[in-house]
Amino acid sequence: MKPRAPSGKKSRKRQGADVIELENVGYSYGGGELLGEISVELSPGSFHFLTGPSGSGKTTLLKLCYGALLATSGQVRAFGEDMRRLDRDQMALFRRRIGVVHQDCRFLDHLPLTENIALPLTVSGHDLAGEHENLRELMAWVGLSKRAEALPPELSGGERQRAALARAVIMSPDVVVADEPTGNVDWEMSQRLLQLLVELNRMGKTVLIATHDLSLIRAAKSQVQARVLRISNKRLQLAGADL
Template sequence: MVRFENVGLRYGLGPEVLRDLSFRIEPHSFQFLTGPSGAGKTSLLRLLFLSLRPTRGLITLFDHDVATLDKDALAVLRRRIGIVFQDFRLLDHMSTYENVSLPLRVLGREEESYRHEVEELLHWVGLGERMTALPPVLSGGEKQRAAIARAVIARPQLLLADEPTGNVDPNLAKRLLRLFIELNKSGTSVVIATHDIGLMDQYDARRLVLHEGRIHVYD
C-alpha cells in the first residue's frame, strides 16, 4: 500500500528533518508511529497524506509514484485516506453532524443513505447530544472525537491519526483505540502517531520509531 525508498525531507534551505526513510506499510496492517518530540512524526504523516512532497527519494502510494501525480490526481488519492490532525481542522460554520458526514458528501452519497450511519457513530464516540453544535462551542476532547469520527466514517483504505487520544481521558482513549482496531479488522491500514508508551504497550502492534530523522521498524 505504501512504500518509501531513501526518502528525505527538508524545509526550505534548512537541514533535512527526515532522511533515508525506507519502509513499507502493508494492506490491512496496524502500526504505531512514535519518537521523541520534534522527531518528525507530523512531517511523516504529511508525506503519507500527500500534503508534502519529499525532497528526495521515492514514495509509492496505492501503486502510484507520488512524484508523477498532478494536483487533481493527488486529490483523488487523498479520498482513500482518512486523517486526524492535531489541530482537528473542523469547519466552524458546519455542525458536528455536517463535519463528520462531509467525506460521504464528497463521495457523492445522498444523505438518506448515510444519516443513520453518521448518527450511530456520533453516539458511539459520545457526541450524540452534540450533533447540531458548531465547533467553536465544543471542548477540545469533543473536537478530537468529531475529527476521529470524520476520519473513519468513509472507511478509508489508509487511516492516519496524529496523537488521536491526546485530549481524552484514559477510558475514552481505549474506546477510540478499539474503534481503530475494528476499522483495521475490516481492511483499513492504520498508522497512529503517539508518544504514549503506556498506551502502545497495551497492544501487540508494529512500531515505527523516528529518531534523529531516521526510522527504525520493530515488528
C-alpha cells in the first residue's frame, strides 16, 4: 500500500482548520518548566522541521502534538478540537490520524517484519487477508520487499527506520510525525528516508520532523517548502535563513 492521498471528504467543520494548533502551551514536570509559551500552527499539507540542541525538548513538543502528553498550560487543538475535551474513544480516533515514527524504532522481535508493520491494522481490527496487496505495495514503497520475513534483530539501522515509517503510515494518516528519523543511519539512507517523507507531503500529508541534522534540513529545503522551527531556552522560534 503506497500511502493514499486524502480523499477530500472532510466535514465542513474541519475544512480550512489547522491540523494541529498549540496556543501559549507550556509543559512542566517535577516542578520544573520544560517548555513554555509555545504557539504554532500546522496547516494541512505543510512540512515542518523542529530543531534545537539535544535535551531542548524536541521529543516533548512532538508528544504534545500527537497527544502522548497533555499540556500543563495553554491549549492544544487537533483537527479543530480541544485535545483536553476528547474522551477515550475520540482520542483513539485522533491518534489514528497521526502516524508517529519513534526515535527508538521498537518492534516485536518474535514477529516477521511484515507482521510488525501490520500491527496497527491488527490492533484496529482490520482483516489482514484483505490488506495483503496493500501491505505488499507498502513494503515495496519503502524498499523492504525482500526483507518481509526477516525478524527485527536481523535488520540494519536503515531497514528499521524504513520499517518504522511504513508502520506509521499504514493507516493512511493525515499527519506524519518523525522523531530524529535519520539519527542512526548514514547520509545515503537519510536521503532515502527524506525522499519518502517529501513524497508523503506531496500527497497532501502534513509532516513534522524533529532533527538536529542541519544538512538534512538544507537538502529538504531544495525540494519542498519547509518551515523550520527551533527550540531555544524552552521557547519556540522560527529559524532564519542561516541554516
